[in-house]
Amino acid sequence: MTKKNHDADVAFIQALAELLRENDLTELQVKRDYGADDSLNVRVSRHTQQQVVTQVAAPPAPNSATPASPAAAPAPAASSEDPADDPGAVTSPMVGTVYMQAEPGADPFISVGASVAEGDTLLIVEAMKTMNHIPAPRAGTVKRIIVEDGAAVEFGTPLVILE
Known part of the structure; x- marks a missing residue:
C-alpha cells in the first residue's frame, strides 16, 4: 500500500508542477492528509528567471537599432534607470x-x-x-x-x- 501511495504522490506532484507551468505561477503549496499519522506536504516553486531574462533582454533592445554608435550610449542610462x-x-x-x-x-x-x-x-x-x-x-x-x-x-x- 505504501508503494501505491508513493506512485499516487508522484503523479500528484507532477500534476502540481504542470499547473504551476500552465498558469504561470511561481509557487504552489498543498497539504494532503491521509490519516492521523500520514500526510503529504508539497511545495512546488520555480525561480523567476523569466523576470531576470526580461530585465537582461530589455537593455539590448536599444542596441539592436540600426545605427550602432548612438544606440550604444543610451544602454548604460537604461540599466541605471532600473530601480x-x-x-x-x-x-x-x-x-x-x-x-x-x-x-x-x-x-x-x-x-x-x-x-x-x-x-x-x-x-x-x-x-x-x-x-x-x-x-x-x-x-x-x-x-x-x-x-x-x-x-x-x-x-x-x-x-x-x-x-
Whole structure:
C-alpha cells in the first residue's frame, strides 16, 4: 500500500508542477492528509528567471537599432534607470500584496518627497493573511514609489527608492 501511495504522490506532484507551468505561477503549496499519522506536504516553486531574462533582454533592445554608435550610449542610462540597481532601493522581503495605507480610506504611509526616519513604516506587504510592515532601512527622503497599492510583488521586487 505504501508503494501505491508513493506512485499516487508522484503523479500528484507532477500534476502540481504542470499547473504551476500552465498558469504561470511561481509557487504552489498543498497539504494532503491521509490519516492521523500520514500526510503529504508539497511545495512546488520555480525561480523567476523569466523576470531576470526580461530585465537582461530589455537593455539590448536599444542596441539592436540600426545605427550602432548612438544606440550604444543610451544602454548604460537604461540599466541605471532600473530601480533594482539604485543604491537607495528598498526591496520586498517576501511575496505578497502591497498596501500603501493601514486601512482603506486612510492616509498613505509615505508620499514622494516625504522624509522618513529609520524604522518608519513605508508600506505593508500582505503574505498569507499576515500584514507585514516594511520599515525604512535608514533615514531619508522618498525619491520614488515604484509599486502601486494592491499590486502583487515577488521577493526582491523594488518597492521604494530613498535618497
